[in-house]
Amino acid sequence: MSQRLTNLGLPLAFCAALILTLPACSSSEFRRWDPEVVVEEEPVDKAEFTESITAGKLTLTATQTFRTRETPIERLTLVHEETYSDMDWDNFGLTFFAILGGIISVGLYFVFAFVVFDETKDNEN
């Protein structure tokens, strides 16, 4: 029974892992329409200058008339999302020892809780 469970469970677990990880290691494209305004500008006539002279300096103020056309549009924007493998041994070691450290910590908790500080053993004594 145990052997059958192992034989069935392992391939199923492997498939589940594949199903869970495959979408992550892929790429997708999302289309988005972003609003913006197209502005076209053209001068209507020549620049005009108003002048003033003070303290030996001539100050000109330049103004010009412009015709402005504004058209609201939407621009197609593609949002690419890609998941890729950049595995290296540093990351692998880090993850491996993090998991190992977690298992050891939990294990140590139970060792101290139920073996070293065993209340029932104390009561017996």
Added chain:
Amino acid sequence: MKTSSILFLALWLLTGCASRTWIETTETTRATGPTTESVENRRLSNEYFELRTDLEPDGFTINETLTADDEGRIVIDLLAPALQCLHYGHDVQLELWSYDDTSPVYTRALTAEQSRDVIREISVQAKLGEEILLRRKSASMLDRVIDAAPDQELRDQLEAIRMKLKIRLAWE
């Protein structure tokens, strides 16, 4: 063995997956509303202009790059053109050129009388302690105008300017 392999594979997948997102802007657009048109008169801010004066027979001319500020103001120091006017003995034409146009966008003549007013106003500032900036070639012209000054009043004014003169460097 199988368990170890699966654990190894799971760890591999767990450590090796990274994701990145980037945005690509396309040229595809669609109009979403009508075009609105408006006409407005506004100040030309942060525009570049070039000031030029008459070219003299000895090659002297004033050529300065000027920038309009945020309010569209262009400030032209009239001391150098005034000195040119007094030294060469004729009205000096000030021309403002835009880099977009093939003809001057603004012209103005500086007469001998106006030049003397400019010298008088700047000499007052010099007497009050303000530094007077001039290009090297205009500064050497100042000496020649002092030597050839027709009256004492103008000579005194020019001397006052000379006392506070500071050479304006090429990059300024």
